[in-house]
Amino acid sequence: xxxxxxxxxxxxxxxxxFPVSRSLLGRTRQYxxxxxxxxxxxxxxxxxxxxxxxxxGKTTTAKLILLLEEPTGGRILFGGEPVSGLKSDGLRExxxxxxxxxxxxxxxxxxxxxxRNIIGEPLEINxxxxxxxxxxxxxxxxxxxxxxxxxADLFPHEFSGGQRQRIGVAxxxxxxxxxxxxxxxxxxxxxxxxxxIMNLLKDLQAExxxxxxxxxxxxxxxxxMCDRVGVMYLGRIxxxxxxxxxxxxxxxxxxxxxMSAALPSHPDIQRDEIILTGEVPSxxxxxxxxxxxxxxxxxxxPCDSVEPVKTEPSSGxxxxxxxxxxx
Amino acid sequence: xxxxxxxxxxxxxxxDLRAYFFTRWGVxxxxxxxxxxxxxxxxxxxxxxxxxxxxxxxxxxxxxxxxxxxxIVGGRVMLDGEDVLRYSxxxxxxxRGAKIAMVLQDPMTALNPVFNIDSxxxxxxxxxxxxxxxxxxxQVVDMLRKVRIPAPEARVRDYPHQFSGGMxxxxxxxxxxxxxxxxxxxxxxxxxxxxxxxxxYLRLLKDLQDExxxxIIFITHDFGIVAKMCDRVAVMYAxxxxxxxxxxxxxxxPSHPYTEALINSVPRMEERNDRLYSIPxxxxxxxxxxxxxxxxxxxxxxxxxxVEYPPVYELAGGQTSxxxxxxx
Ligand SMILES: Nc1ncnc2c1ncn2[C@@H]1O[C@H](COP(=O)(O)OP(=O)(O)OP(=O)(O)O)[C@@H](O)[C@H]1O
Ligand SMILES: Nc1ncnc2c1ncn2[C@@H]1O[C@H](COP(=O)(O)OP(=O)(O)OP(=O)(O)O)[C@@H](O)[C@H]1O
Ligand code: SF4
Ligand SMILES: [Mg+2]
Ligand SMILES: [Mg+2]
Numbered sequence: 001x002x003x004x005x006x007x008x009x010x011x012x013x014x015x016x017x018f019p020v021s022r023s024l025l026g027r028t029r030q031y032x033x034x035x036x037x038x039x040x041x042x043x044x045x046x047x048x049x050x051x052x053x054x055x056x057g058k059t060t061t062a063k064l065i066l067l068l069e070e071p072t073g074g075r076i077l078f079g080g081e082p083v084s085g086l087k088s089d090g091l092r093e094x095x096x097x098x099x100x101x102x103x104x105x106x107x108x109x110x111x112x113x114x115x116r117n118i119i120g121e122p123l124e125i126n127x128x129x130x131x132x133x134x135x136x137x138x139x140x141x142x143x144x145x146x147x148x149x150x151x152a153d154l155f156p157h158e159f160s161g162g163q164r165q166r167i168g169v170a171x172x173x174x175x176x177x178x179x180x181x182x183x184x185x186x187x188x189x190x191x192x193x194x195x196x197i198m199n200l201l202k203d204l205q206a207e208x209x210x211x212x213x214x215x216x217x218x219x220x221x222x223x224x225m226c227d228r229v230g231v232m233y234l235g236r237i238x239x240x241x242x243x244x245x246x247x248x249x250x251x252x253x254x255x256x257x258x259m260s261a262a263l264p265s266h267p268d269i270q271r272d273e274i275i276l277t278g279e280v281p282s283x284x285x286x287x288x289x290x291x292x293x294x295x296x297x298x299x300x301x302p303c304d305s306v307e308p309v310k311t312e313p314s315s316g317x318x319x320x321x322x323x324x325x326x327x
Numbered sequence: 328x329x330x331x332x333x334x335x336x337x338x339x340x341x342x343d344l345r346a347y348f349f350t351r352w353g354v355x356x357x358x359x360x361x362x363x364x365x366x367x368x369x370x371x372x373x374x375x376x377x378x379x380x381x382x383x384x385x386x387x388x389x390x391x392x393x394x395x396x397x398x399i400v401g402g403r404v405m406l407d408g409e410d411v412l413r414y415s416x417x418x419x420x421x422x423r424g425a426k427i428a429m430v431l432q433d434p435m436t437a438l439n440p441v442f443n444i445d446s447x448x449x450x451x452x453x454x455x456x457x458x459x460x461x462x463x464x465x466q467v468v469d470m471l472r473k474v475r476i477p478a479p480e481a482r483v484r485d486y487p488h489q490f491s492g493g494m495x496x497x498x499x500x501x502x503x504x505x506x507x508x509x510x511x512x513x514x515x516x517x518x519x520x521x522x523x524x525x526x527x528y529l530r531l532l533k534d535l536q537d538e539x540x541x542x543i544i545f546i547t548h549d550f551g552i553v554a555k556m557c558d559r560v561a562v563m564y565a566x567x568x569x570x571x572x573x574x575x576x577x578x579x580x581p582s583h584p585y586t587e588a589l590i591n592s593v594p595r596m597e598e599r600n601d602r603l604y605s606i607p608x609x610x611x612x613x614x615x616x617x618x619x620x621x622x623x624x625x626x627x628x629x630x631x632x633x634v635e636y637p638p639v640y641e642l643a644g645g646q647t648s649x650x651x652x653x654x655x
Contacts, residue, residue, distance in 0.1 A: 053521050054492070160609060161377070190376045191548050195592035195605035202602075217521055220551075224594035224603070244599065261526035263551025265595040267574045273530075276523060 036235035052232030162193030335367030344402035375563035572646035
């Protein structure tokens with residue numbers, strides 16, 4: 001899965017540096033390196049997970065892919081073609097093929113619109129379907145996400161959180177996308193409803209051969225949903241592997257610390273928690289050498305001065321850390 | 328006096344607590360006959376779906392149920408042997424934030440951005456311990472030192488935005504324990520905190536508990552927090568506790584179908600499970616509860632007897648269950 005090249009979407013060296021002005025420093029322009037050279041591939045029908053500390057650049061990566069932000073560097077390839085080179089038709093097709101579902105089912109739906117229009121809007125803008133065709137497509141989508149067609153006439157506030165997230169999923173599916181970006185899609189929901197939505201997402205994936213990019217903090221959810229996972233730290237992917245390999249055999253000291261901190265599923269499971277000392281450095285002021293070295297329990301000689309490079313200790317398992325050679 | 332099992336004294340004894348909201352839809356029985364005990368140094372988890380009455384239970388103990396439309400309509404909340412439901416508002420103000428205090432997990436919303444750390448940590452001390460001047464200042468610095476803020480003397484005048492997320496969280500912990508609470512309530516909304524930040528926060532609470540013996544109530548959706556932190560668990564459904572027990576009893580032998588269903592619907596960190604159990608349907612509206620067991624419409628084991636509300640059965644080892652399946 002990690003070697004094939006039929007990726008739906010790949011990003012290569014993607015960067016987003018936000019200019020920030022610091023009044024105290026006068027005119028010197030500073031850059032916040034939110035995404036700083038991220039590369040990964042998403043295969044058809046597969047789920048790629050992005051995990052990492054708050055502020056490490058996950059949502060910004062998603063926004064770059066959704067063309068909501070302009071990259072500072074690197075490129076996005078869709079079916080092998082650079083998205084930056086797409087002209088009107090191609091661009092429209094790209095935008096239809098890449099959809100998103102966000103965390104907050106309360107904030108992401110327009111409260112003044114009926115569900116029929118929320119789901120139908122992308123169809124009206126992007127297709128030449130007739131009113132009647134849109135109507136029946138909306139009814140079909142509602143059924144697909146486990147809602148009833150009559151609910152098309154209701155407003156978002158007439159639904160529970162889990163139902164609203166289903167509406168968000170239905171809207172994302174309206175244009176038959178190839179890739180759906182899921183940014184914390186279940187974290188605002190109840191445990192029982194989370195399970196329903198996760199099962200729904202898996203069923204829809206199997207049925208339509210969808211690819212997902214899943215962003216989540218909850219590591220158990222990621223293990224359950226993803227085929228391959230990238231671990232981000234300060235704007236970069238520091239480790240990447242197929243899910244089972246990553247969870248069974250984490251290599252990077254940051255991944256190990258992250259996994260050790262995850263909550264157990266049973267009181268008898270006692271993990272030796274790796275406690276990270278020091279504060280998360282600011283992406284405005286990234287440390288030299290390995291970005292993680294000020295907090296790394298395993299740091300050694302080269303770490304504070306030499307940037308580690310990506311190595312592949314076993315097939316498909318990539319890591320950026322001096323412990324695994326390279327340099 | 329620790330009991331035969333080495334457990335501390337009962338510091339909180341909630342008995343048949345009822346808190347209702349009188350709304351235009353009808354009477355919302357948000358908390359309807361809740362009973363539990365908490366011992367010194369013990370941690371209780373209260374779990375259950377959204378709207379099951381967890382927060383209203385904690386607001387009732389703090390006497391903060393918004394009224395109208397809410398009202399505590401019955402029961403007792405014995406804190407250190409005294410029923411706080413019988414306190415005057417004046418008496419209540421003396422213990423709220425002191426003997427019984429609350430902490431919020433999210434460090435971004437828990438602190439007020441326009442006041443400095445000094446005044447926020449000092450507020451409870453000023454009110455409850457009547458400290459002022461240099462005595463207050465030195466107590467604030469002590470609290471910050473206790474939660475391991477480096478160079479506390481220098482940092483007290485800073486504002487929250489000058490602190491990192493982790494440090495803010497520790498400040499929140501300092502405020503929570505500043506007046507030596509007997510009971511600390513941690514009400515957790517569903518959030519998407521980092522695993523590492525959350526682990527830090529949980530470790531902080533554990534350390535503070537080890538140092539002070541404070542009893543903690545975790546109000547949460549997250550069975551991971553329960554597994555990691557709690558000694559005992561109370562599972563709430565539609566305003567009532569449907570099961571209570573030691574944390575291992577709850578995980579190994581859940582006695583109520585709702586508990587079992589909740590645990591099975593959580594993905595596990597340690598292994599991949601291909602499909603999650605999902606509880607059909609939704610919790611019932613609290614102003615229009617079905618007669619009988621409120622979980623019956625969603626329960627896989629529902630049978631004829633469930634049209635009547637089950638009594639609370641006492642099982643071995645102190646576990647309790649409000650389900651007809653345990654009748655004998
Ligand atoms: N428009 C912007 N201007 C300046 N900085 C920004 C902007 N958007 C994001 N950032 C910064 O970029 C960094 C990455 O943010 P991002 O939202 O991608 O993080 P994230 O990994 O999604 O975090 P979380 O897990 O908290 O959602 C953060 O430091 C953030 O403050
Ligand atoms: N001010 C209020 N007026 C009317 N009803 C209320 C009020 N506050 C709470 N309720 C109702 O009381 C019930 C219990 O709410 P509570 O906040 O205790 O739930 P919870 O278990 O804490 O849920 P969550 O996990 O979402 O925080 C809910 O049905 C809620 O709608
Ligand atoms: S390169 Fe060094 S500092 Fe960075 S993670 Fe590896 S061991 Fe730690
Ligand atoms: Mg984000
Ligand atoms: Mg609540």
